[in-house]
Amino acid sequence: MEHSESQQHPIGVYLKVWLLLFVLSAMSYMVDYLNFQGMVRWSLIIIFMLLKAGFIVAIFMHVMWERMTLITAILGPPTVLLILIGFMASEGDHTFGTRVDYLGQPEAAERIHVSDVLGEDH
Amino acid sequence: MSEQTMNPSGHLHTVAQDWADEKQAFHVPWGKLMMWIFLISDTFIFSCFLIGYMNVRMSATEPWPYASEVFALTLFGNNIPLILIAIMTFILITSSGTMALAVRYAHFRDRKKIALFMFITAAFGASFVGMQAFEWTKLISEGVRPWANPFGAPQFGSIFFMVTGFHGLHVSIGVIYLSIVASKVLKGDYDKKNNYDIVEITGLYWHFVDLVWVFIFAFFYLW
Numbered sequence: 001m002e003h004s005e006s007q008q009h010p011i012g013v014y015l016k017v018w019l020l021l022f023v024l025s026a027m028s029y030m031v032d033y034l035n036f037q038g039m040v041r042w043s044l045i046i047i048f049m050l051l052k053a054g055f056i057v058a059i060f061m062h063v064m065w066e067r068m069t070l071i072t073a074i075l076g077p078p079t080v081l082l083i084l085i086g087f088m089a090s091e092g093d094h095t096f097g098t099r100v101d102y103l104g105q106p107e108a109a110e111r112i113h114v115s116d117v118l119g120e121d122h
Numbered sequence: 123m124s125e126q127t128m129n130p131s132g133h134l135h136t137v138a139q140d141w142a143d144e145k146q147a148f149h150v151p152w153g154k155l156m157m158w159i160f161l162i163s164d165t166f167i168f169s170c171f172l173i174g175y176m177n178v179r180m181s182a183t184e185p186w187p188y189a190s191e192v193f194a195l196t197l198f199g200n201n202i203p204l205i206l207i208a209i210m211t212f213i214l215i216t217s218s219g220t221m222a223l224a225v226r227y228a229h230f231r232d233r234k235k236i237a238l239f240m241f242i243t244a245a246f247g248a249s250f251v252g253m254q255a256f257e258w259t260k261l262i263s264e265g266v267r268p269w270a271n272p273f274g275a276p277q278f279g280s281i282f283f284m285v286t287g288f289h290g291l292h293v294s295i296g297v298i299y300l301s302i303v304a305s306k307v308l309k310g311d312y313d314k315k316n317n318y319d320i321v322e323i324t325g326l327y328w329h330f331v332d333l334v335w336v337f338i339f340a341f342f343y344l345w
Contacts, residue, residue, distance in 0.1 A: 011226060018219035025215055025339075029208045032190050032344055042345070049340035053333055060222050060329045062322075068133055069140035070148055070158070077162055081169045088173050092180030099183050106184045114191035117272045118264060 009065075017059045024052050151319045154326070161330045164292075168334050171285050172341055178277045187273035189343050192266075193257070207343045210253050211335065214293075217246035218332040221300075221325045228321035233307055236321055240304035243328060247297040254290045258283075285338060292331050299324055 028048040058064040140147050190203040224239035265272045268280040303324045
């Protein structure tokens with residue numbers, strides 16, 4: 001019950017996590033800046049994202065210092081989203097297939113560069 | 123009861139204990155539990171948006187625009203990809219840091235420092251919304267609409283306005299929420315009951331807004 005007493009942490013914990021989040025954000029920005037593509041890009045983005053999310057939830061939102069009952073109540077329900085992701089990925093794939101089958105490939109299959117639309121200075 | 127105070131955190135065996143018998147299951151203040159329940163429901167809303175985005179992007183036959191180029195800015199004569207979004211990300215993370223400090227000072231009942239750090243957090247939040255308004259203005263002037271855009275698949279525009287709009291709304295509400303709580307802290311309203319739980323509860327909301335941005339940044343801007 002006297003929960004607040006267990007939640008006084010040295011200021012260093014927050015400053016370290018803050019710094020870490022800064023570094024992780026800079027690293028995920030570098031993934032784009034250095035123009036990594038394909039699996040390297042996607043895995044790096046996901047890793048940095050999950051690390052950042054984990055630190056925010058665990059330290060900033062104090063979840064790692066909560067009782068297990070609350071932790072399971074918070075983290076349990078969102079895991080069902082994995083099922084929705086699976087369903088929607090399969091459905092999206094199917095829709096793409098039927099669109100190509102019935103409507104054909106679009107005229108421009110190449111991705112459009114912004115400079116081609118707005119001119120070189122953009 | 124004594125074991126609960128000895129074991130305030132972690133450990134799986136406390137789960138059975140907490141759910142057993144007719145007693146309070148969650149040993150946190152009511153307001154905090156209610157905020158967590160709200161945040162879980164909000165998680166589902168944002169998840170639906172992001173999963174909808176995944177579905178729409180997978181099924182689009184037209185090529186997806188290069189987000190990195192669309193959100194580039196020309197600074198000092200150089201064209202820097204995605205720079206505005208990077209700055210917005212750093213601002214939001216910094217605001218989460220200042221909010222964490224405000225929550226820390228709430229344990230010491232340090233009214234001035236709580237209010238100071240909450241106002242700083244609110245100011246960062248307001249500047250984030252300002253940059254988002256700039257970003258919207260720029261994209262709208264370039265012809266991006268919810269139903270079409272010159273850079274590729276029309277779905278890009280609808281997802282952009284819906285997801286960033288909904289997140290920006292959350293940030294704006296957070297700025298108002300923070301300002302109200304901070305001024306009440308400064309006035310000493312929470313000294314009457316010596317209960318500063320509200321600072322931690324407001325902090326949960328603010329960190330959640332930052333958390334959502336982490337996912338939007340990864341999936342919408344970087345993917």
